[in-house]
Amino acid sequence: METLRIRHKISPYAYAGMVTHKRGAMSISITRPEIMCNRVQDAVCSHFKLTTEEIKRQSRKRIIVKARQIAMYIMRKKGLTLHCIAAFFGKDHTTCLHSERTVIDLMHTDIEYRIEVNEINSAISNDVNVN
Numbered sequence: 001m002e003t004l005r006i007r008h009k010i011s012p013y014a015y016a017g018m019v020t021h022k023r024g025a026m027s028i029s030i031t032r033p034e035i036m037c038n039r040v041q042d043a044v045c046s047h048f049k050l051t052t053e054e055i056k057r058q059s060r061k062r063i064i065v066k067a068r069q070i071a072m073y074i075m076r077k078k079g080l081t082l083h084c085i086a087a088f089f090g091k092d093h094t095t096c097l098h099s100e101r102t103v104i105d106l107m108h109t110d111i112e113y114r115i116e117v118n119e120i121n122s123a124i125s126n127d128v129n130v131n
Contacts, residue, residue: 033080033084033088034088036075036078036080037075037080037085039124040074040075040078040124041055041071041088043120043123043124044067044070045067048063048067050063050064050067055067055071055089056068056089056090068089069099069103070103070116070117070120071089072085072089072095072099073099073100073104074117074121074124075088076096076100078124082096082097
């Protein structure tokens with residue numbers, strides 16, 4: 001069985017997940033953006049031991065900002081748009097863009113940070129594959 005990852009949009013409300021090609025038959029599992037945002041948020045909150053209200057709060061505490069930036073980065077890597085992520089967190093799309101760039105820069109310079117982000121990302125990927 002061969003599994004391929006699709007990253008482009010199918011419709012404004014759904015994104016392609018995993019596509020499985022098996023003897024000419026192709027099945028596509030679609031994940032709505034809100035569901036993907038909730039999965040990422042839950043995984044990040046459980047990793048940092050935060051509540052979902054804390055991560056969306058207008059706080060500048062270092063741990064909350066770090067968790068929010070990682071969540072925005074992972075959501076972006078999952079194929080969600082900047083506007084969708086911004087609406088989910090109640091932020092501007094430029095905040096999401098800044099978060100993505102910040103996480104990328106920190107991943108290039110700090111190996112522990114990169115390991116932490118990859119652990120969260122793999123936990124989300126494993127959770128998606130189970131369902």
